[in-house]
Amino acid sequence: MSTGVIIALIVIVAALVLAAALFLRGRGRGGGPDLKRRFGPEYQRTVARHDGDTKAAERELAERLERHGKLRERPLEPAERERYTVRWTAVQERFVEAPREAVAEADRLLAELAGVRGYPDGGRYEEQLAALSVHHADHVEGYRRVHRVARTGAEGGTGASGAGTEELRTALMDARALFDDLIDGDGRHRGKAEAGTAAGDGHRTGPRTQGFLHKTSPRES
Structure with missing residues (x-):
């Protein structure tokens, strides 16, 4: 192989390495805004969990996106949707008499x-x-x-007795938002659209949720 060919190969390799470096650098600059838009409040929670280390948080979120970004949700059959809706309604009704058991069932559901x-x-x-x-x-x-909250109650530690009815109620109301997304075939898209409502109200309620969680449980003193 002639000296000229070797030099040409070196130049080509160097150019490819430089192009790859610029590409990765560009992705790094765009990762923050892209991840913020994609994950919304979850982005801020992840940054906080990493003690403000934005780079560490973005690495974790990017890994999640890489692993699960191509997941396609399986649509529910009408009968399945109805069955799960009935079960969630039963959880809500049970909360009045047995809040801890209802929250544990909501977690399983x-x-x-x-x-x-x-x-x-x-x-x-x-x-x-x-x-x-x-x-x-x-x-x-x-x-x-x-x-x-459900796991704390199941473990029966000091946190279980410390979780009052109001905390249990709030947890169940917040969980309802995800249930609604999962039960709705278009929930993934609706979640972003209704984020402002959820943030403003602290929870989302429908005809089945209004009232029941505002009743005073017999266990509540």
Whole structure:
């Protein structure tokens, strides 16, 4: 191989390396705004969890997007939708007499419904949550909250007695937003549109939710 050919190859390789570096640099600059738009409130929660380290948070969110961005939700049959709606209504009604049990059932119901829609099954909670955060970023915090409260109650530690009825009520109301998204075939798109309403009200309510969570539980003193 002649010296001229070697030099030409070196120049080509150097040019390719430079182009790749510029491409990656450009992606890094665009990652922040893109991830902010994609994840909304979940972006800020992730940054806070990383103690303000934006780069670490964006790496985590980018990894979630890489793993779960191509997931396609399986549509629910009308009978399935009705069955899950009836079960959620029963959870809400049970809350009045047994708030902790109702919250635990809501946690299980969300895990099951997400699995039916095509997300990782509920036995892999962290992975399921990560996938949901990619497609339902506006409302995934409700699932996180109800799961945390339900798990605390199941463990029976000091936190279980400390979780009052109001905390349980708030967790269940927040979780309802994700349930509505999952039960609705177009929930992924509706979640972004209704984010402002959810933020303004603190929760979303429909005809089935109004009133029941505002009743005083017999256990509440």
